[in-house]
Amino acid sequence: MYGNTPFADDGLDAETLSPEQRRRLKDDLSQVAERTRRLLPGEFVVGSELSSGSDGPEATISVRPPVGPVVSAGYTPDDPDVTITEDERTDLAQGLAASAAIQVKQALANHDNPTAR
Numbered sequence: 001m002y003g004n005t006p007f008a009d010d011g012l013d014a015e016t017l018s019p020e021q022r023r024r025l026k027d028d029l030s031q032v033a034e035r036t037r038r039l040l041p042g043e044f045v046v047g048s049e050l051s052s053g054s055d056g057p058e059a060t061i062s063v064r065p066p067v068g069p070v071v072s073a074g075y076t077p078d079d080p081d082v083t084i085t086e087d088e089r090t091d092l093a094q095g096l097a098a099s100a101a102i103q104v105k106q107a108l109a110n111h112d113n114p115t116a117r
Contacts, residue, residue: 017057021080025059026050028084032061035093044100059084063096068103071096 029048037046043066051058055076062072073092
């Protein structure tokens with residue numbers, strides 16, 4: 001009944017991040033986006049965004065495949081001094097690239113007409 005109502009303030013306030021913490025989080029996002037771009041052909045559009053959410057800062061990396069829906073991954077830090085680790089960056093990039101490729105495959109599988117005979 002109250003699933004969307006935040007009664008407790010457990011998250012970080014985006015304004016409480018220092019300029020250094022915001023820069024570090026943006027750098028981490030940029031690195032994930034760049035790794036994802038390297039795994040995909042140029043027809044895929046990759047972007048990242050840092051915004052304020054109800055639970056504090058929200059980091060999002062999105063991939064728009066040439067066909068099919070957008071694929072995205074979100075990250076909400078619990079601690080302002082925590083960064084996205086090297087392993088997490090690799091996992092995020094590989095997961096996003098794989099999900100975007102699957103979206104294209106599924107979108108093309110639904111297409112009845114073959115492109116060549």
